[in-house]
Amino acid sequence: MARAFDLKPEERTADSILAWLQARDPELAHEAVAARADGRLLDLTAPLPEADRIEILTFEDEAGREVVRHTASHAMAQAVQQLYPGTSLAIGPAIEDGFYYDFDTSATFGPDDLAKIEARMAEIVAADLLIERREMSAQEAIAFFRDRGGKYKVEILEDIPDALVSVYSQGDFADLCRGPHLPSTGRLKALKLLSTAGAYWRGDERNAMLQRIYGTAFATQEQLDEYLRLREEAERRDHRRLGRDLDLFSLPEQLGGGLVLWHPKGGLMRYLIEEFWRKEHLKRGYDFVFSPHIARAHLWETSGHLSFYRDGMYGPLMIDDEEYRLKPMNCPFHVLIYKSQLRSYRELPVRYFELGTVYRYERSGVLHGLLRVRGFTQDDAHIICTPDQIGDEVKNALEFALFLMRAFDYEDFQVDLSVRSDEDRGKYMGSDEEWEIAERSLLEAIEGQGLDYHRAPGEAVFYGPKIDIKLKDSMGRMTQGPTIQFDFNLTSRFNMEYVGADGERHTPLMVHRALLGSLERFFGVLVEHVGGAFPLWLAPVQARILPIADRHHDYAEQVAAQLREAEVRVEVDDRKATTGAKIREGEMQKIPYLLIVGDREQTAGTVSVRHRSEGNLGPKPIADFIIGIADELQPPSS
Ligand SMILES: [Zn+2]
Ligand SMILES: [Zn+2]
Numbered sequence: 001m002a003r004a005f006d007l008k009p010e011e012r013t014a015d016s017i018l019a020w021l022q023a024r025d026p027e028l029a030h031e032a033v034a035a036r037a038d039g040r041l042l043d044l045t046a047p048l049p050e051a052d053r054i055e056i057l058t059f060e061d062e063a064g065r066e067v068v069r070h071t072a073s074h075a076m077a078q079a080v081q082q083l084y085p086g087t088s089l090a091i092g093p094a095i096e097d098g099f100y101y102d103f104d105t106s107a108t109f110g111p112d113d114l115a116k117i118e119a120r121m122a123e124i125v126a127a128d129l130l131i132e133r134r135e136m137s138a139q140e141a142i143a144f145f146r147d148r149g150g151k152y153k154v155e156i157l158e159d160i161p162d163a164l165v166s167v168y169s170q171g172d173f174a175d176l177c178r179g180p181h182l183p184s185t186g187r188l189k190a191l192k193l194l195s196t197a198g199a200y201w202r203g204d205e206r207n208a209m210l211q212r213i214y215g216t217a218f219a220t221q222e223q224l225d226e227y228l229r230l231r232e233e234a235e236r237r238d239h240r241r242l243g244r245d246l247d248l249f250s251l252p253e254q255l256g257g258g259l260v261l262w263h264p265k266g267g268l269m270r271y272l273i274e275e276f277w278r279k280e281h282l283k284r285g286y287d288f289v290f291s292p293h294i295a296r297a298h299l300w301e302t303s304g305h306l307s308f309y310r311d312g313m314y315g316p317l318m319i320d321d322e323e324y325r326l327k328p329m330n331c332p333f334h335v336l337i338y339k340s341q342l343r344s345y346r347e348l349p350v351r352y353f354e355l356g357t358v359y360r361y362e363r364s365g366v367l368h369g370l371l372r373v374r375g376f377t378q379d380d381a382h383i384i385c386t387p388d389q390i391g392d393e394v395k396n397a398l399e400f401a402l403f404l405m406r407a408f409d410y411e412d413f414q415v416d417l418s419v420r421s422d423e424d425r426g427k428y429m430g431s432d433e434e435w436e437i438a439e440r441s442l443l444e445a446i447e448g449q450g451l452d453y454h455r456a457p458g459e460a461v462f463y464g465p466k467i468d469i470k471l472k473d474s475m476g477r478m479t480q481g482p483t484i485q486f487d488f489n490l491t492s493r494f495n496m497e498y499v500g501a502d503g504e505r506h507t508p509l510m511v512h513r514a515l516l517g518s519l520e521r522f523f524g525v526l527v528e529h530v531g532g533a534f535p536l537w538l539a540p541v542q543a544r545i546l547p548i549a550d551r552h553h554d555y556a557e558q559v560a561a562q563l564r565e566a567e568v569r570v571e572v573d574d575r576k577a578t579t580g581a582k583i584r585e586g587e588m589q590k591i592p593y594l595l596i597v598g599d600r601e602q603t604a605g606t607v608s609v610r611h612r613s614e615g616n617l618g619p620k621p622i623a624d625f626i627i628g629i630a631d632e633l634q635p636p637s638s
Contacts, residue, residue, distance in 0.1 A: 002036065002055040002064075003028060007048065018044040018183055021056060031058045031219075033187070034067040034180045041067070043133055043180040059219035069094035071131070071182045072121075072191055072217035077101045078173035079120035080213075089175065090152045090201055090210050097227070098216030102199050104152070109211050114193040117213070121191055128186030129170040133179055138163045141176060148174065152201065190224035191217050194231075203365075230475050237475070239527040240369040246532055246589060248540075249370065249523075258367040258374030260520055265540035270519065272538055274355060276407075276635040277379060277516075283638070284400060286353040286381060291333035293357065297323035303332040304493055312360045330356035331487070331512060334382040335494045343498040348508065349385035349393055355519070356380050370524030377519040383511045386498070387437050390509050394441040394484060395448055398467065401482035401515050402449060405471060407636040408526060409535070412472035413481070415451050417442055419465045421458035429463045430488025438486040438509070439465050445484075463489035473529040482515045533590040533612055536632040542569045544591045545607070546582045548598035555602040559595065559622055566626045568633065583610065593629070 005024065014020035021029040021044070035042045037051035041063060048054070057064035073092035076099075081087050084107045092101030107113065136144070138157045144167065145153040153176045157165065168177045170185055182188065193215040201207035218224040235241075243249045248266030251259065262270055278288070297316055300306040305313065305328060315325035327333070334352045343350075357377045366372050383393050405413070419439050420428050428435070442465055446453045453467075460466065464486030471481040487510045490496070497505045516522035526534075536542055543563060547556040556572045563570040573582050579596060586594045595607035600619070607625055609617040620628070 002057050002061050004053055004055045007052055007054055012048050014048055016045050017042060017048055017054070020048055025056075028056055028058075032056045033058055033064045033182055036063065041180050043131075044183045045131070045133070046180075066094040067180055067182065068188065068219070069099040069217045070177075071185070072188055072215060073099035073101045074131075074168065074170065074173065074175055074177070074181065075121045075124050075185055075188060075191070076117060076193065076213060076215055077103075077175065078124055078170065079117045080105070081173060083116060083120055086149070088149055088151055091156075092175075098194065098214060100212050100214045102201070102210040102212045104201075104208060104210050107211075109196045109213060114196070114213065118191065118193050121188075121193075124171070124185050125188045125191070126186070127171070128184050130184050131168060131170045131181045133181070134167050134169070135164055136167060138165055141165050141167060144174070145176065150176070188217060189219055190221045191215065192224055192228065233531075234475055234477075234528070237528045237531040238369075239371075239524040242527050242532040243369070243524075248527070251369065251373075256374075257364050258362055258372065260370060260373055260375070266523070268540045269534070269538055270523065272635070273519070273523075276537075277355075277404075280400070280404065280638065281353050281381075284351075284396065286351040289334060289337055289352045289354050291327075291330060291354060291356060293359075294324045294326055295332065297325050299332050299336075300325050302493060303335075303490060305329065305332075314359050314361060326359040327356075328358050328360045330354055330358065330378065330380045331382060331490055332494075334380075335490055335496065335510075338382075338384055338496060339494060343508075345386055345498055345500050345506075348498060349383055349389050351381055351383045351393075353379075353381040370520040370527075373518070373520050376521065378514050379516045379519065381513045383513060384496070384508045386500070386506070387434075387509060390437060390511075391441045391444060394511065395445040397484050397511065397513050398445040398449060401469060401484070401513075403638050404515050405469070405481060409529065410471040410473070410481070413451065414470040414472070414478060415446055415453035416459070416468045416470070417446060417453050417455045417465070418459035418461075418468065419455065419457055420460045427462055428460070428488075429492065430486075434486075434488055434509070435465065438488075442467050442484065442486075461485075463487050471525075473525060474531075475528070479525050480517060480521075483513070483517065485512045486510070487512055531590075533592075536592050536629065537635045539590075539592050540569065541571055541589070541591050542629075542633070543593040543595055544586050544589075545570065545572045545595045545597060546579055546586070547572065547574060548579050548596065552597050552599070552602055556597050559597060559607060562622050563626065566630075568626065568629070587612065593625075595625070 011020055017035045018029060021032060032044055034057045035044060036055040036057060037049040042049060059065055059068055070093065077089050077092055080103055084105050087103050087105040090102035090104060092099065138161050142154050142157045156176065165176060166179060167174055168179055168181055193213055195214045197212045199210050199212040201210055216227065218227060246265065247263050249263055250261050255261065297306060309328060313325050313328050316323040337352060338350065355377050357375060359375045362372055362374055385393050420435060446467065466483060466485035468483050469481040470478040472478055491507050491510050496508055498508050500506045545556045545559055547553050553574055560570050560572050583594055590612060592612050594610040596610065597607055601607055606619040606621050608619045609625060611617055
């Protein structure tokens with residue numbers, strides 16, 4: 001983490017931040033990548049700032065990683081310009097996990113080119129070139145880059161003709177760049193180029209197609225190796241790939257972007273998840289409701305969606321001269337159910353639950369398998385209650401969320417509590433009293449579960465505070481999980497009321513709550529989390545029987561019938577193939593149990609059990625096998 005130092009006046013004699021740091025903390029000077037003072041990032045080669053405090057960043061800081069990776073992108077661009085003369089540079093930022101640079105070149109980069117460029121980058125690192133910053137006017141910079149064939153840089157500069165800009169150079173290379181950068185190329189440690197892609201200049205398909213090279217950089221080779229290992233694992237587990245290999249779902253181009261077809265095996269799993277879900281909701285006093293896919297535009301005007309969520313909505317479609325819209329959210333429907341009668345405090349709380357399919361516009365460029373789609377099903381609930389009840393309701397909703405996540409083997413959570421900022425209170429809906437009650441209930445629920453959390457003032461949306469839970473998957477990636485969100489907007493827009501014990505009308509509190517969020521995304525994430533090896537209760541095929549020869553076929557069918565009787569999802573692999581080939585195929589399909597039957601098993605009334613991860617478990621009487629897996633066949637229960 002960034003280390004902060006007080007700057008004493010007598011230290012200001014040092015030539016640069018780096019020189020000062022070398023005197024103050026030589027070890028840190030070795031690892032330092034940049035500095036920060038008064039919120040501004042600085043090169044280590046810059047003079048000491050006129051600030052009382054300075055922070056020193058290393059690769060452990062997010063801003064530090066960006067400096068390292070951005071410097072690596074410059075080294076890559078330098079290598080490319082040396083190896084492919086005449087190449088023009090577009091832009092080359094650091095991104096999450098790495099960096100890229102877009103090139104305009106007549107060459108077509110393939111794997112051999114990446115290896116060559118990487119080798120040249122290693123030479124640039126070994127040469128330990130000093131990286132220097134110069135400031136100049138945009139006009140000077142235009143002249144500078146025009147001389148060097150930097151037509152894209154000139155285009156950028158022409159948009160900011162009056163600006164003072166900075167140019168970073170190292171050896172024969174120079175780039176228009178805000179910085180900061182490492183002091184020299186020798187400070188780059190572990191580099192790897194990863195892939196290439198086409199990219200349009202400024203993301204606009206009317207512009208030239210450029211070639212993008214992606215790469216990454218780490219502080220040590222060990223970190224890089226670990227990253228590459230996880231990346232390979234992530235590729236092996238990619239849900240789009242497993243979705244096809246295991247025949248779970250598809251998103252055919254012909255259907256339209258971001259729209260999902262659930263195939264029989266995926267459909268069965270979805271059914272099992274939904275069934276588990278519904279049972280758990282019933283146990284907790286939720287009521288099931290259903291609502292249509294379209295509604296009058298007028299409803300979306302009342303709810304406010306047509307003003308603040310218009311770009312995300314599809315439509316209009318006309319029915320009897322009236323405008324309708326596809327639903328992006330289920331909330332207004334649940335509100336109408338609530339409002340179908342005047343409610344008394346005695347009826348509260350109500351908890352409406354729906355697996356509601358919604359449609360939201362996403363740009364085609366961001367669509368990604370099941371993770372970003374245009375039509376998806378939310379496990380949506382709206383809890384409507386009195387202020388006295390809200391504490392318990394939020395506590396129970398959070399407890400429920402954690403139970404469900406643990407049921408799918410998620411153990412690590414990151415909890416964000418988004419609340420309003422102290423300034424700008426005017427922009428939020430709801431009274432101070434409502435915000436206080438809401439925030440307190442969220443906080444007490446989090447603390448009651450003993451969870452660490454991050455409080456984010458100013459992150460709340462205008463209509464209420466919320467909890468967001470992120471899940472850590474088996475490859476260490478964080479993914480969006482349950483959310484519990486107050487809404488002071490809809491309660492007022494729809495004039496929601498209840499009659500209190502005092503006989504007066506009051507406004508209830510309303511909480512939106514989604515646990516899986518999107519069934520599609522949750523399923524995609526789960527496929528990757530378990531690498532397609534689903535827990536037994538969810539596996540579409542739980543056991544497959546492999547008869548060794550034709551004469552074992554009848555016995556295999558008898559075993560299958562017994563297993564079906566015990567509600568095991570089973571199939572018989574009676575193809576003409578060797579047992580070895582059948583085992584390999586069953587393993588590729590991640591089937592939890594393969595049961596091999598031959599002469600010995602037939603005579604003894606047994607099956608030879610082979611478990612997906614534990615391997616060969618030896619012969620077992622059929623009844624014993626069934627008893628042994630009985631618990632695992634059921635979803636987790638609370
Ligand atoms: Zn740059
Ligand atoms: Zn809602």
